[in-house]
Amino acid sequence: MDTAFLDNYRFLAKYNRWMNQRLYQACETLSDEERKRERGAFFGSIHHTLTHLVLADKMWLLRFASQPTMFAALSPALLALPPGSDYTSDLHPDWADLIHTREAVDVAIELWLAEMRPDFLLSTMHYANTKGVPRAHPAWQALTHFFNHQTHHRAQAGTLLMQAGVDMGVTDLIALV
16 A cells, blocks of 8 residues: 555654754753743743643544554553643643653654554544534544644744744754755
């Protein structure tokens, strides 16, 4: 079976990890107070924007893990969320914990895509959104959203970093090639 479609997502996972490493390295130049400073962004601070990304990634990975295809890389321990968590929950107020969780999630994403069979992308996902509304669509659409969502909020964090005087450099996907 042709793997080009799946290989694209594997490349996006590699880019995702690379950019998260660069983003977190840039954030290391700021104090905890500066990372948590209210900056008028959608999630307020740089820290809370990054926390949202980890939380949203886990929520989406839980949806993928709930499909009939089983994925060893998506372990329940890694994806566990406290009851009542939503997209605004601050589950990682400690910077070191947030870094550790981000790294673990990024490794799991790459392992998950490495074990994924190409036919999974064409399967229909069934899940409920955060409001409990049932959803059904091809898995590839959800996976595209998954990576697009990360890029969107990383760009917000990058803008907040620039406003704080930190330039994280080139962020273009093609720079990874």
